[in-house]
Amino acid sequence: MNMKFANNKTFWRRKLPLCALVAGLAGLIAGCVTTAKNTGPKYTFFPPAPDAPHLQYLTAFSSERDLRGSGASLMSFITGEQMSEHPILKPYGAAVHDGKIYVCDTGAGFIMRLDLVTRRLVAIVPEGPASLKLPVNLAVDDRGWLYVADSLRDQVVILDTNENLVATLGEKGTNRPRDVAVSAEHIYVGDIGSHQVHVYDRTTHAPLFDIPRGADATNMQRALFQPGNLALDTQGRLYISDLGGYRVQVFDADGKYLRTIGKYGDNFGEFARPKGVAVDRAGRVYVVDAAGQMVQIFDENGRLLMWFGEPSGSKVGLDLPTKVVIDYDNAGFFQQYAAPDFQIEHLVLVINQYGPRKISVFGFGHKK
DSSP states (O other), X not given: OOOOOOOHHXXXXXXXXXXXXXXXXXXXXXXXXXXXXXXXXOOEEESOTTSOOOEEEEEEESBHHHHHTTHHHHHHHHHOOOOOOOBOOSXXXXXXXXXXXXXXXXXXXXXXXXXXXXXXXXXXXXXXXXXXXXXXXXXXXXXXXXXXXXXXXXXXXXXXXXXXXXXXXXOTTTOOEEEEEEOSSEEEEEETTTTEEEEEETTTOOEEEEEXXXXXXXOTTTOOSOEEEEEEOTTOXXXXXXXXXTXXXXXXXXXXXXXXXXXXXXXXXXXXXXXXXXXXXXXXXXXXXXXXXXXXXXXXXSOEEEEEOXXXXXXXXXXXXXXXXXXXXXXXXXXXXXXXXXXXXXXXXXXXXXXXXXXXXXXXXXXX
């Protein structure tokens, strides 16, 4: 069955029913929302029936009270403890490690740690030389160390598991870091001031090289303009969401250019305001477009597979989304929200700066 993308005006203004906007590519069908028809709970899937669903909207939360759900009232009744709201004000970046979601709250000026086991939300507010001013993005390594890109300090701040300062990367006044990614050997820092990604040795923190390398920096096809968000895949390839270039640039671990995903435009497979980027274990690339308030999914060669999300006024709407995070370890915590016949393979978390759903949780999976 051949399906066409919506034209530009229809796509952005959403004049047609969303379920009519469907495209089939590489085994996945692009589409939007449908609601399972049954007498029980209503479930929202992407793409719509009759196509097989690949993604389900599960839940969302914007505070500790949301995270605890209906159990908060019962716990308060039993213990007499008054549950505080602990709202997330204006989140941007996020990362997941060891059953915890770390969120850079630009409205509060610190990091929120959401513990999925205890269902508690705790503020991380380092003091002294480790103090944060405006954390916008962060990464967590296999030890649980935090790497925080602070746009007012103009540095990346590295904190150990006790939230003590380990080191800082970058010079105040000369760097403008916006994101950081960490591999087994390297630390990658996206710097929109120099239009580069700086690469450091993970152990010594010594600067190694910059991406793009050599002549690639002046090659318009391979250059970076505003490298705002970073992601690594399982093979160590670096994905750079270039806000100023309206595309995602892909390099290997040593900075060799590999390919470009997307281009400027307001149609499917194109970007008007690309932000967060993530890669799952199958090599699928997830890219947030804040202008379209959606996430588009591509295969590893850059071919569009599907998209999901709706404007902020809908039941599952995204509201100025900034970050997308893939999480395989905590799917069990959210399986309860899935349809009985839908098995979650991994979670897709989308961070929204505004609205009632600061952290939207989707499940990528399949029918049982």
